[in-house]
Amino acid sequence: MAEAFKFELVSPERLLVSEQVESxxxxxxxGEMTVMAQHAPVMTTIKPGxxxxxxxxxxxxxxxxxxxxxxxxxxxxxxxxxxxxxVGDIDRADLARRIQEAxxxxxxxxxxxTRSKAEQFLSQLTTLEAALLSA
Amino acid sequence: xxxxxxxxxxxxxxxxxxxxxxxMQMVAAAKLRRAQEAAEAARPYSERMGAVLANxxxxxxxxxxxxxxxxxxxxxxxxxxxxxTAERGLCGGFNSQIARxxxxxxxxxxxxxxxxxxxxxxxxxxxxxRRDYGSLILExxxxxxxxxxxxxxxxxxxxxxxxxxxxxGFDICTLFYSQFKSVISQVPTAQQIIPAGVASAxxxxxxxxNAVYEYEPEPGEILSDLIPRNISVQLFxxxxxxxxxxMGAKMSAMDNATRNxxxxxxxxxxxxNRQRQAQITKELIEIISGAxxx
Numbered sequence: 001m002a003e004a005f006k007f008e009l010v011s012p013e014r015l016l017v018s019e020q021v022e023s024x025x026x027x028x029x030x031g032e033m034t035v036m037a038q039h040a041p042v043m044t045t046i047k048p049g050x051x052x053x054x055x056x057x058x059x060x061x062x063x064x065x066x067x068x069x070x071x072x073x074x075x076x077x078x079x080x081x082x083x084x085x086x087v088g089d090i091d092r093a094d095l096a097r098r099i100q101e102a103x104x105x106x107x108x109x110x111x112x113x114t115r116s117k118a119e120q121f122l123s124q125l126t127t128l129e130a131a132l133l134s135a
Numbered sequence: 136x137x138x139x140x141x142x143x144x145x146x147x148x149x150x151x152x153x154x155x156x157x158x159m160q161m162v163a164a165a166k167l168r169r170a171q172e173a174a175e176a177a178r179p180y181s182e183r184m185g186a187v188l189a190n191x192x193x194x195x196x197x198x199x200x201x202x203x204x205x206x207x208x209x210x211x212x213x214x215x216x217x218x219x220t221a222e223r224g225l226c227g228g229f230n231s232q233i234a235r236x237x238x239x240x241x242x243x244x245x246x247x248x249x250x251x252x253x254x255x256x257x258x259x260x261x262x263x264x265r266r267d268y269g270s271l272i273l274e275x276x277x278x279x280x281x282x283x284x285x286x287x288x289x290x291x292x293x294x295x296x297x298x299x300x301x302x303x304g305f306d307i308c309t310l311f312y313s314q315f316k317s318v319i320s321q322v323p324t325a326q327q328i329i330p331a332g333v334a335s336a337x338x339x340x341x342x343x344x345n346a347v348y349e350y351e352p353e354p355g356e357i358l359s360d361l362i363p364r365n366i367s368v369q370l371f372x373x374x375x376x377x378x379x380x381x382m383g384a385k386m387s388a389m390d391n392a393t394r395n396x397x398x399x400x401x402x403x404x405x406x407x408n409r410q411r412q413a414q415i416t417k418e419l420i421e422i423i424s425g426a427x428x429x
Contacts, residue, residue: 082364
């Protein structure tokens with residue numbers, strides 16, 4: 001059995017998860033990463049995606065996050081999400097609205113840099129939607 | 136001297152007012168609890184955000200690649216004040232205290248020859264500041280329709296502020312809100328959010344853990360993503376504290392009003408009883424003297 005460590009998922013509104021877990025899969029900005037106990041200290045931004053955590057009891061929980069940060073230390077991992085929902089509670093309409101907004105942002109972008117950023121965000125959202133629909 | 140009927144009407148109306156203020160007090164108490172819970176639930180996020188920010192600031196060491204939102208424009212000619220107040224009145228001196236602090240600040244800045252721009256969050260602050268500084272108000276954010284304050288509300292305001300900053304609309308941004316100390320004490324506070332206080336953050340970092348982080352992507356890039364978010368978080372916290380403070384102030388204001396109404400009813404009842412007694416005595420005298428005359 002793998003060593004356990006403390007994982008916390010916080011959104012501005014509240015603390016969603018605070019428990020001992022064996023591993024967490026984080027959608028990092030530069031690729032997915034699995035965090036286990038004794039991980040080297042890393043700080044990374046996260047993109048919209050699914051966080052999967054495996055609790056000590058062997059249970060798997062999945063949360064959808066929309067951007068944020070992960071602060072990883074050997075002793076624990078803190079995920080600051082801009083907004084986070086359990087996969088079971090995800091609101092399809094809300095997701096569709098976010099995609100719509102991102103699409104408008106991309107269309108409204110004035111210079112190339114903001115446009116490429118907005119388009120990147122949009123593609124991340126659509127990938128996420130596809131992943132959720134297939135799940 | 137008011138007649139008996141007038142007094143009776145008066146007592147009835149004060150009683151009705153007392154019922155209303157009592158109900159408002161109870162509503163405020165319930166809302167206060169919810170607002171306090173929301174403020175407490177939001178605390179972990181802003182605390183951790185502060186810790187992360189401190190860590191990164193330390194990693195960069197205040198170097199040249201820190202984003203402008205953090206270091207400022209290097210000038211302090213144009214000030215933007217974000218004044219957060221409540222949407223509704225009937226909460227004692229709550230709104231006017233915040234507005235007074237903002238007004239003093241504005242007066243000082245104007246006397247120093249700076250330019251001032253104002254964004255009002257909440258109707259009451261807007262109403263107060265409009266009288267003296269109407270021409271300086273850029274915008275008024277209306278949150279009256281918002282039932283439960285979400286991060287999205289704060290984020291929208293923060294985005295406007297950052298957009299304005301990027302356009303070179305101002306150099307320094309200060310946030311005015313009321314800090315929630317307890318139900319009976321709310322402290323109006325001015326907090327500078329742009330440029331963010333780098334010095335204090337760095338000092339905290341040395342006190343905290345000195346872990347050597349790997350950054351993914353580069354610290355500068357994370358920071359440029361983190362700082363705008365931090366501004367949203369600060370705003371969100373201010374709005375939550377304000378919401379709790381407003382309810383606290385409203386609760387004690389309504390408690391006072393209920394008590395005042397009670398006192399008033401007592402006084403009016405005494406006058407009413409005296410007058411009634413006087414009238415009875417007068418009638419008796421009339422009857423007796425009428426009987427004696429026969």
